[in-house]
Amino acid sequence: MDPTLKLWLVIFVVGALNFLSRLSFIAFFARRSIPPMLALALRYVPVAMLTALIVPMVLPGPPTVVPDLPTPKILATLVAGVVAWLTHSSLKTLTAGMVALWALQALYAAIG
């Protein structure tokens, strides 16, 4: 498929489906409440989906290879996770994670 066509198809189809998800209970199902089983399953969408995105971004290289030393990214992720859990602040999480990563990278470079 032509790459430009593919890109625009993704943009419009994902855009439309995302919009319909956002509008769903505001407009279409406004008069009915959310089915209990669906509500239960939806509760776990953010954690499950976002964790599946986070892990490959943090692990070095192919994720099946377990690094023998915890890399700066893994340690900085743990620091950010603790800060996020304690503060619930995205700015503090971002700052703590980035500063931890830079400090650990400098440390690892210094000790070789």
Added chain:
Amino acid sequence: MEIRTARDRAPSALESGRQERVPRVLPFFVRKIYRSKDFREGFADMLPACVGLVPFGLVCGVGAVAAGASIWGALGMSAIIFSGAAQIIAAQLLAAGAPIAVIILTCVVAGLRFLMYSAAIAPYLRPLPPRWQRALAFLLTDQAFAAAIRRFDAGANPRAGGLHFLGAGFALWLCWQITNVVGYFAGNLVPASWSMEFAVPLCFIALIAPHFKSAPQVGAGVLAGVAVVALDGLPMRLNLIAAGVVGILAGTAIDLAQARWTRR
């Protein structure tokens, strides 16, 4: 005489000084919204969140370059999809050459969390006209949702809360477009040693950390994380969606088991 009468008349709302700064070319309803205190407060309330989104937006712009998009394609992604997670997935999978059905499916599963936000905010938006509901639904994001729920819970009436939501959503949308475009053109100027791409997992961590309080949520996260690594061999990055489904099922199963256990 004329000066006296002009001063004696009480200034009407239309004559307040603020109106002068609103461009005349804008339609009436846009000027009315722009003058609203709630809209401006919503806009201002989101500025800290916008600062936090800057690196994420830049990375999304860089991702659009990697996916081979033109500047219009990059803008289409940020303006129409308007979801960082979906844009990152789409850019990664486009760059990896995944089939279109896999790209759409993975993006839509990541977007299922909007169903939850939609259900949670719907009772507050019910009194508003359909046009407003559609506009606010389009602007429904993780950050705007959190801010709007806070405002409505603090007792805002539907109209004031809606205007606040519109201001917040518009601030986020505008910031998202600017950062995506800057990332598209200038993202590669940021030195690789700064590891800017690390801002994306950090933003996601900030979103999910508040959920890590109950056994089902922790189970959903841990199993999704293990599954995405274990299923790395799957083609077309199908491990992302498979791990997401594993996590959702795990959380639901633990929740049901817990409910049954406590009922006994």
